[in-house]
Amino acid sequence: VQLVQSGAEVRRPGSSVKVSCKASGGTLSTQFITWVRQAPGQGLEWMGGIIPASGTRDYAQNFRGRLTITADESTRTAYMELRSLTSDDTAVYYCAGSGSFYKGGYWGQGTLVTVSS
Amino acid sequence: EIVLTQSPGTLALSPGERVTLSCRASQNIGGDYLAWYQQKAGQAPRLLIYGASSRATGIPGRFSGSGSGTDFTLTISRLEPEDFAVYYCQQYGGSTGTFGQGTKLEI
Secondary structure, three states: OOEEOOOEEOOOOOOOOOEEEEEEEEOOOEEEEEEEEEEOOOOOOOEEEEEOOOOOEEEEHHHOOOOEEEEOOOOOOEEEEHHHHHHHHEEEEEEEEEEEEEEOOOOOOEEEEEEEO | OOOEEEOEEEEEEEHHHOEEEEEEEEEEEHOEEEEEEEEOOOOOOEEEEEOEEEOOOOOOOOEEEEEEEEEEEEEOOOOHHHHHOEEEEEEEOOOOOOEEEEEEOOO
């Protein structure tokens, strides 16, 4: 399975962003899809994940309340929407998939989100 | 939330050397749900090890993982030039996953 993410985004502080992650070469429903971000020059930060087959969604405590992860099995696409953006949300956002658990067996190419006024 | 601490932060080595990286968890990781990743500049991470000691598909045999509970290690038996990168551990048990802060291997 390969994951292809949507392109780079620029947003104003206070706005929201929605990044897509489309699976090709396989089905999304049997996978665990994870979202991870990486601020410039920083490490990896686990944001949350979804198990499309069961509809289960899990979020890191840091993002609860302003992060929503969804999946559309008909289009084999997962989405990550982050609201109330600040400059601290400037980062590369990755989706990753695995046949079991929220680990990154295979990864999308990353989407740069820049938050700037 | 489980906190993972990796050490050292940076390591300067030469090709051909053996290296062991450490990842310590703030509490027991049940099921040894611990993974290791390699990340090179400008690239997405690559899964090396999962389940603490199982190599992912296509990963060379010079990479090995060990440990259980709260202490885990990644060993590269003989460094190749392409191994100089940043390495992260991640725990993925339960309904969340957290990463260590990373160890940078430099020549």
